Amino acid sequence: MYLFPPTLSTLLLAAHFSRVDNDWLAIFCLALPFILFVKKFWVKRVYQILLILGGVIWIERTVVLVQMREEAGEPWSRLAIILSVVALLTVLSALSFETKKAKSRFIKTDNESSPIVFSFALTVLLLSFVHWKVAHPTMLLAERFLPGTGWVEILLLAFYAAWITEKMLDIKKSSTIRKRIWTGFSFVFFSQFILGLSGLEKFLMTGELHLPIPAVILAGPLYRGEGLFMLILFVGTVLFIGSAWCSHLCYVGAWDNLLACSQKKPGTLPRWRHGVRIGILLFVLSAAIGLRYLGISGVVATTLAVLFGLLGVGIMVFFTRKKGTMVHCTVYCPTGLVADWLGKVSPFRIHIDNKCDDCGACTFACRYNALEADDIQKRKAGITCSLCGDCVQSCGKESIHYKFFGLKPQTARSVFIVLIVTLHAVFLGLARL
Ligand code: SF4
Ligand code: SF4
Ligand code: SF4
Structure with a gap:
């Protein structure tokens, strides 16, 4: 019985959307009550939020209809009262979830x-x-x-x-x-x-095709002198959430990760890899600027970018798959290096606390080669850390965790x-x- 008011409110919203010819939202509202079969606390909270939004929608509708009637010189007070009551009841129906029975259904565990x-x-x-x-x-x-x-x-x-x-x-x-x-x-x-x-x-x-090669995010605007959208999106995201772009959001890195995971354990990479990576970044940036000032055509520049991308795929297939470490992302990709550097502006970090006994177990969870012995001794992940979080579960001592300002590790995570x-x-x- 306690679920009747929220269900009725949702069905009334479905009727409203159907009336204003938004059949898709009407169908959504008709289907929404079925989620109440999921007895989770968050379902209750989300449903409450949606009911409050529903109340806002009724208020907006009231204002629109009152204005229309006013302009047409028609009476509107009864309509305003009825719709305001519906808006109020929609919001109040969210309180049904606070009854004793509802609390025992959607338990906060x-x-x-x-x-x-x-x-x-x-x-x-x-x-x-x-x-x-x-x-x-x-x-x-x-x-x-x-x-x-x-x-x-x-x-x-x-x-x-x-x-x-x-x-x-x-x-x-x-x-x-x-x-x-x-x-x-x-x-x-x-x-x-x-x-x-x-x-x-x-x-x-935009209706125009762009090459899906991460290096083009940096090189593209330098060559074209325009088209900053992807660059702004990339920089904004990395400043905000750190280098997690390279463990959650990049369309190419996922392949490198899949191929690395074909080996049970990641292998180590030589120290000179950092120098190679910086060299590739400088090469890509100067090539893009050079192509622009030499007036090289878009066809040639695109062909070179595609070749660079294909070489990257080759590195994944031949090196990442063999090593079990993301060689493409940690050695070859210039955008990843920029993500690592810029990502340091974001306050998110992977930190190792003093409970660590240097056992090295976390090294084998890291496909980014960011937990070598000296990283563990320094008690922080290396520069190639992408905040993927895979190492957190690998530590039996719970010594390695996310850090975000002074928050507790669990809250930071x-x-x-x-x-x-x-x-x-x-x-x-x-x-x-
Ligand atoms: S290193 Fe490059 S390819 Fe790999 S995830 Fe980051 S941006 Fe993508
Ligand atoms: S697994 Fe834990 S205890 Fe072992 S080296 Fe890593 S952080 Fe230290
Ligand atoms: S140090 Fe941990 S969070 Fe960072 S890349 Fe390695 S496994 Fe992922």
Whole structure:
């Protein structure tokens, strides 16, 4: 019985959306009550948030209809009262979840519900902002193909973010889940790329095709003198969340990771790799500037970029797969090096505390070669650390953990997971190329 008010409120919202010809949102609202079969605390909180949003929608509708009636010289007070009562009841129905029976259904078993709810809310906020700000052409993929489905896409992605956050918070599962969602992200990205190539330009952000080679994020703007979007997105993300771009958000790194994981344990790399990496970065940047000032055509520049990308694929196949360490990402890719450097601006770190007995077990969890003996002795991960978090579960002493200002390690990890999962869900829902 206590679930009746929220269910009724949702069905009334479905009727409203159907009336204003947004059938997709109407279907979403009709399906929403089924989530109440999931007896999790975060489901209750998310449903409460949606009911409050529902109240806001009724208020907005009231204002619009009152204005219309006023302009038409028609009476509006009865309509205003009825719709205001509906708005109020929609919001109040969220309180049904605070009854004794509801509390015993959606039990708060631990303190991990807040990060899940935050992921949901942040995903809704960010995608709503994009949907509101970039209307023509919209960046939401669903809206591009089926007008009116943008809000449904936002809500479904928010539920996805909540679900992934819940899984990632489980320290034993987080490494596996990270690899799966990263691979899935890359799959979706390249599916869009192939569909864009085959002529479906709706899959492309601007309608123009860009090369999906990470080095082009840096070299492209230097050669073209324009097209800063990807660079700004990359720099902004890395400053915010550190080099986690290279463990969660890059469409190519996921392949390197998959191939590295084909070996049981990662191997070590020579020390001179850092020098090689810096050399490749300087080479790529100066080549892009040189090609521009020599007036080399776009066709030639694109061919060179494709060759650079193919050489990278070769490195993954021949070196990463053999070594079990992400050779492409830690030695070859110049964008990864910039991510490592710029990422130091972000306060997120992997820290080793004094309980560490230098056993070296965490070294074998790190595919980025960032936990060599001297890194462990210095009690911090090396420069190539991508904040992937795989090492955290490998330490029996719980000595290695995320650090974020003065927060407790568990809280720092939760904050990190909320932010990175939200970005993952947001990036997943947008046209990118
Ligand atoms: S190092 Fe390069 S390819 Fe690897 S994840 Fe980072 S940006 Fe992507
Ligand atoms: S696994 Fe833990 S105790 Fe062992 S070296 Fe790594 S941080 Fe130290
Ligand atoms: S040090 Fe830990 S968090 Fe950093 S890359 Fe290695 S396994 Fe991932």
